[in-house]
Amino acid sequence: MLEVSDLRLAFGGVRAVDGLTFQVGANEIVSVIGPNGAGKTSAFNCVTGFYRPTGGRITLNGTDITGRRPSLIAARGLSRTFQNLRVFGDLSVLDNVRAGTHLWLRQRVFDVLLHTPRYRRSEQEATDEAHKWLDFVGLRGDRAGLVRNLPYGEQRRVEIARALARRPSLLLLDEPAAGLNHSEKAELLGLIQRIRDLGIAIALIEHDMGLVMEVSDRIVVLDYGKEIADGTPAEVRDNPAVIEAYLGREAGPEETEEVRGARTD
């Protein structure tokens, strides 16, 4: 599905991403973890087209998407959320999710100007789709009102619903648990699994190790823009290079235990 090979991104002399290679298979949940500044979000921004990589190759469903503009990559079946929440605050909740229908909803100017039944049907289709995904993410609260007026955790749900309304084959979630409380994180875990059950592959950046260990099929670990590990949660947990990156050299048994216990927030 998604293949990233030897991805490189440099800002001047700083190598934010330095030869990253990983794959996300169909119906797979792959987490990308690493200390702050390891290049996780930079790599995501290359994959989604927001940064133009300085080297390497990215293919999505067999098509080369390296350096294409984000909207064209989205049109290939990729959808994403943002680390620092990019909902359309001054639009209604429903309109936010309707944004996801932009790529597949068909409307002709002629139908729009004359308000033909075809126009009405397509508008109703967009609204129904928005409701469907808001139900799916379990949004509590007012759907006709502005997103700005919702609490933070609900805004996160709206953002995920918006990404799902795109009907993607691959979903990139950038720190979806950031700022969520304990019970919201538990619900997020269930939500991610239900998204996978729809047949959507997921790539996830996350700092919450509990969530990552629980939900991932595979974990890719980055440090200083380089990949230092790629494997199942169990493999990664016991990888000495990973322990070193997180805890520094010569980690004692006690600290290793902390990684096992898996809570870093």
Next chain:
Amino acid sequence: MTAVPDRAKRPGPTIVTRLMENRHLGWAALAVGLVAPFVIATPYAMNIMTSAVIFVMLAVGLNIVVGYCGLLDLGFAAFFAVGAYTSGLLATRLSWPLLATVPAVIIATALAGVIIGGPTLRLRSDYLAIVTLGFGEIVRIIANNLEVTGGPSGIYGIPGLFGAEAADPVVFYYAALVIVAVAVLLAARLGRSRLGRAWRFVREDEDAAEAMGVHTYRIKMAAYIAGAIWGGLAGVLFAAQLSAISPASFTFLQSALVLMAVVLGGMGSTPGVVIGAVVISLLPEILRDLADYRFFVFGVLLIVMMIVRPQGLWPHRSRETARTAARSGES
């Protein structure tokens, strides 16, 4: 995680809100326009009312660009000029009936939209404003210097909308009113479509819009072209009303006044922009008794209104109505 939407009880809308959200409001506004000549029909009043109606069309066009899509355009008069000149030139030099020039005007203004928008729409906010300001002046200066456009004295002898003989100002007022009413309706409908939503996504957050597959450059171009066509068609009406056009009608002040109408009325709100345009075009006439002080008072009133009501006279409603928010089978 159960998926039961919480339909919390909220206080019902006030009478004013319900009135403002009434779907038949457009008909009421049209009725006011239709009745107006029965109240006062002096040639002078008809002239001012016709100008106001044309100004509404301009404001609604700019609202697509500024209100829906969030692109600050300080040179909107350029499209007004392209429309007026295209129509005027074809009608006088080639003796086309004015109505026959409309398809040519649409093509010419759309082309002008592409030419001006092409390089500028890659820019963001402030830069865009400055460059559009420049283009607005370029169009005016070209019209001022070309021989075919009549230089500073412009074009005169432009026939009326239905030929030279039917020059009754009341008839022309009604024709303009109906044309503009349709134009306002169509612009509002564009705003409530997939395209109109994409415009608002771009206005709110270009990156997030792009991530959802909105090709922001093309979408902005579409807003620009739509705005240009509306502005150009207003130019046809303008040429027909005055029968003479000159570069002096398409100055930066004109662009600024249209923008003022949009901001004063409420960006992105159709009723707001219509009212804003009517206020901006009629207020100086109403204040005419104040003689030399009228533009001073006009300015003060605008400042006061923007302080008291920064969101505009009739802002875009933020909540969706129950009708648009309903699932199939719910309403």
